[in-house]
Amino acid sequence: MKNLFVIIGALILITNCKKEENIEHASCNNLTTENSWSIINFKTDYSIQVPDGFKGPGMVGFEGNNFFKYSSDTSIIFEYGYCNGLFCFDFGDTLKSPIPNSIKVKDNAGNLITLNNIQKFCQNSETVGVLYYLDDLVSDNPLYWNSRLYWKDNGQFKQAMQIRFQSSGLKTVNEIIQTIKSK
Numbered sequence: 408m409k410n411l412f413v414i415i416g417a418l419i420l421i422t423n424c425k426k427e428e429n430i431e432h433a434s435c436n437n438l439t440t441e442n443s444w445s446i447i448n449f450k451t452d453y454s455i456q457v458p459d460g461f462k463g464p465g466m467v468g469f470e471g472n473n474f475f476k477y478s479s480d481t482s483i484i485f486e487y488g489y490c491n492g493l494f495c496f497d498f499g500d501t502l503k504s505p506i507p508n509s510i511k512v513k514d515n516a517g518n519l520i521t522l523n524n525i526q527k528f529c530q531n532s533e534t535v536g537v538l539y540y541l542d543d544l545v546s547d548n549p550l551y552w553n554s555r556l557y558w559k560d561n562g563q564f565k566q567a568m569q570i571r572f573q574s575s576g577l578k579t580v581n582e583i584i585q586t587i588k589s590k
Contacts, residue, residue: 435529439585449474449587450497450567453558456586458579471495474568483580484571499566502537502557506564510539514553522555528584535559536567536584540577556584 441456448466449455457465463476472495473488489499502510509523520541528536540554558567572580 433525433527435527435532435534436581436585438528438530438535438587440588441582441586444586446586447476452497452560452590454586454588454590455583457583468495472497478576478579482573483576485568485583486570487566487568489566497567498558498560502564502566504564506534506537506557510555512539512553512555520553522553526581526584528587533559536587537564538570538580538584540570554580558587 441458444456444458446454446456450466450472457476460479461476462479465476466472466474470493471490473486473490475484475486477484487499489496508525509521511519511521514520522539522541524540526538526540527534528538535558537557538554539557554570554572555566556568556570557564559565560567570580
């Protein structure tokens with residue numbers, strides 16, 4: 408009888424535990440090269456390509472790297488700066504495993520928002536990047552979607568960049584991300 412209660416209790420626990428979904432169902436954008444675009448440094452060990460008309464210094468830094476690049480109409484902005492008081496790092500926080508379907512971040516006004524749209528980026532059928540972005544506009548600036556790009560570095564997905572873009576810019580954002588390459 409005691410064993411029956413243990414088995415029933417275990418079954419209740421198993422059926423009530425909701426396994427967190429991951430992104431395996433999302434389609435993959437394969438990494439590529441855009442022959443007519445400029446190749447610039449993205450991180451210490453990575454390059455990225457941007458189309459003509461993008462402005463900003465790209466990757467700069469003396470005690471570690473920062474990155475800033477934007478379209479001429481500022482409808483797309485790429486940036487990162489993961490710094491402490493002494494140094495700036497190429498990557499930010501590590502994404503938990505398995506890769507979740509959504510993440511919670513703070514918007515420009517400090518409000519907690521859920522980034523629940525996903526774009527995956529693959530090389531040789533392996534996921535190497537994940538872009539999380541909003542499906543509706545709830546940030547303090549209604550023209551932009553907040554988004555975060557995570558990139559696989561040394562076997563872990565780490566925050567690689569924050570990107571702000573208007574909904575019409577998603578295709579261009581994907582095309583630019585697809586050009587990230589290891590040096």
